[in-house]
Amino acid sequence: MSSDTTPRPHQPSTVQRERIAYRRKRAIRSTLLAALSTAVVGLLLYLGVTGSPGWERVKASFFDWDIAVKALTGRDNYPSILSGLWLNIRLMVICTACALALGLLIAILRTLRGPVTFPVRALATTYTYSFRGLPLIIVIYLFAFGIPGLRLQGTPSVTVLGAAAIVVTYGAYLAEVFRAGIESVHPSQVAAARSLGLSYRRTMRHVVLPQAIRRVTPPLLNDTVALQKDVGLISLAGPIDAIRAAQINQAGTANFTPYVVAGVLFVLLALPLIGVTDWVTLRAARRQNAGN
């Protein structure tokens, strides 16, 4: 019905060629300017820091190469930051998955209508309200030290309890992100799905959630990056993760380099996800601009 016009070979006119040349020249100039200003700022920062009166002492207690290597590999009977990091990585993966699942579940519960589901809805709302306000450190203390204090049979280890604290806290944030996504889907989409005979559940599953999740993927990933970093707070509960290992090293050597090592490792771990977040955000923005 609609016939596409076949593209003919096209010679750009003189005006267009001139425009292209001008744009290219302008692009080169701004790239050079950017490189130059970056170099100047970098140099000034370097001179400012290394030229400061206390630099030698800071360098010795924060950037000692030997201590870094020792802390990393765990020589001289100190716990190794690297093996502590393995615990962090496992916790990151598990906590992220559980927090996303919990957040989605809570968000769906909060969208339910009708008097029968009122208690569930009220519970879900209370949960998101209280756990978004509660500092994570306090939740970790409550979980890791409070729950074992009950002396119940089969109380899990502090590591599991600390992880649960992280999941519960981040679940509350993620639930609100998911809910914002669900509410951003226009009611006419639900009407269209219901008019086709889809049940409420199928409408959620096939029409509302796919659109909602796509829309909130950038903020979801952003919160996931924050979660990854906050997994380090589990060291407060006692298990020897990268940060706890760094702390033990620091206590033994009276040198802060192990913390710097752990910090660098955390940044490296977060980089891939940050990259993915940027890419997804960019793609979402592009798609929005491409649509009418």
Next chain:
Amino acid sequence: MLLSCTDVRKTFGPNVVLDNLSLDVDEHEVVALIGASGSGKSTLLRCVNLLTEIDDGVVRLDGEDITDPRVDADLVRQKIGLVFQSYNLFPHMTVLDNITLAPVRVHKRPVPEARSQAMEWLDRVGLADKSGSYPDRLSGGQQQRVAIVRALVNSPRLLLLDEVTSALDPELVGEVLTMIRELKGEGMTMVLATHEMGFARQVADRVAFLDSGRVLEQGPPEQVLGEPVEARTRQFLARIIEAGRL
């Protein structure tokens, strides 16, 4: 009688939109709903499709009271197709997936069968080459035809069309009009809300004029549009003629 609305009442707060409205539609009949903007045409269609709960009265489909709260609304909606004024295609699905969603998920038809049926329909309406496109890449007329096909693949007993031509230019109106005439030829029962009197005249067996929440006047298009009995109908048509839409 396929559809029968008796004394249907619908209010939004103090606004009484449908006031003891009664309307019957026979099998294979095409009824056009006309009336001023805000007269409740869309509301009536949504009530029949059970997307909006009525405040009083009875709606029967095939003799069954579908407004009884014990009735499974999902089952009723499977028998009634509704095409929205603003298409409401699912933007995250291709044209083909939009069309096969209900056949596969609701009617549990095998995917290949649902797909080939959808392709047959798309071919009929001249959109076979768009099956893999997303809705935002289609023109208004193309989206409207996809929306109609999406309702049709469920083989509804009754098709409700809400101003299916209002967003389209005259040429695209022609495309959709042709499609609806063909459906009429196949015996589909339809209720369509419209502002296009020409459209109503061409496809409807009966025209019903909505005013103050009820059907004020109804009859064959020549009669209602040509020599209306009620003063309100004459007023309405006079304004339409002024606007050049008859």
